[in-house]
Amino acid sequence: MRVSMLIAAAVLCVVLGYFHRSPVDTFEQAARNMTGSNLISEKYLRATFARVHRHIRVQAHTYDPLARVVAAAASVLGTRYVFGAESPSAGFDCSGLVAWAWSRVGKHLPHSALSMRYDLPRVSLGHLRRGDIIYYDSSDPHVALYVGHGTIIQARHPGSGGQVQYGGLWSYDTPLAAMRP
Numbered sequence: 001m002r003v004s005m006l007i008a009a010a011v012l013c014v015v016l017g018y019f020h021r022s023p024v025d026t027f028e029q030a031a032r033n034m035t036g037s038n039l040i041s042e043k044y045l046r047a048t049f050a051r052v053h054r055h056i057r058v059q060a061h062t063y064d065p066l067a068r069v070v071a072a073a074a075s076v077l078g079t080r081y082v083f084g085a086e087s088p089s090a091g092f093d094c095s096g097l098v099a100w101a102w103s104r105v106g107k108h109l110p111h112s113a114l115s116m117r118y119d120l121p122r123v124s125l126g127h128l129r130r131g132d133i134i135y136y137d138s139s140d141p142h143v144a145l146y147v148g149h150g151t152i153i154q155a156r157h158p159g160s161g162g163q164v165q166y167g168g169l170w171s172y173d174t175p176l177a178a179m180r181p
Contacts, residue, residue: 065105066131072104073097073145073153073164081155081162086111092155092164094143098133101145107181113141120179128178134169135177142172 076088076097086096095116099109110116117135128134128146136142144154150169156162169175 066129068105069101069131070145070147070153073101074147076100076164077153077166079155079164081157081164084111094155094157097153097155097164098143098145102131102181109181113143116143116179117141117177120181123178123180125175125178129180131180133179133181134175135179136173137176144172146178 076092079088080091081093082091083093084096085091085093086100088100092100095109095111095113098116099111102109110119113135116133120133123129123132128148130146130148132146134144134146134152136144140157142154142157144152144167146169147153147166152167152169152172153164154167154172155164156167156172
């Protein structure tokens with residue numbers, strides 16, 4: 001039943017022309033809306049994140065630098081959030097996680113969400129690739145790494161859930177920009 005609902009949502013998005021951003025973004029948004037309507041369970045979304053994580057672990061052994069960036073971030077899932085930190089032992093804030101993951105492939109980035117937004121080359125949100133940096137700015141600047149399939153890895157703010165974790169591209173807020181180092 002759930003699979004047929006997902007297929008129906010994808011077909012509806014195509015028919016109604018909702019793919020003005022990208023098919024992944026719109027489909028993830030549709031899935032989020034269906035979760036809120038109790039048409040898709042949180043358990044189903046967790047299973048989807050688990051499948052993505054298994055794929056990332058397999059990709060970690062490739063020579064593809066983008067796969068290695070994402071695999072580095074995935075290797076520290078559950079690490080606590082600490083403002084200003086950027087190491088597995090000390091913890092991470094959002095820009096610290098992104099800078100640390102990219103440093104694993106020799107690319108050194110500023111430890112600032114705003115600097116990443118303004119100093120790095122921008123890409124369209126409709127043409128995301130894994131390893132791209134997603135910038136959010138609802139009340140405070142925030143960055144995350146795009147994993148693919150509408151999923152991000154982020155160091156969430158302090159408080160409940162303050163750790164490195166998976167999330168949906170639209171689960172934190174509306175993405176404002178994307179950058180590709």
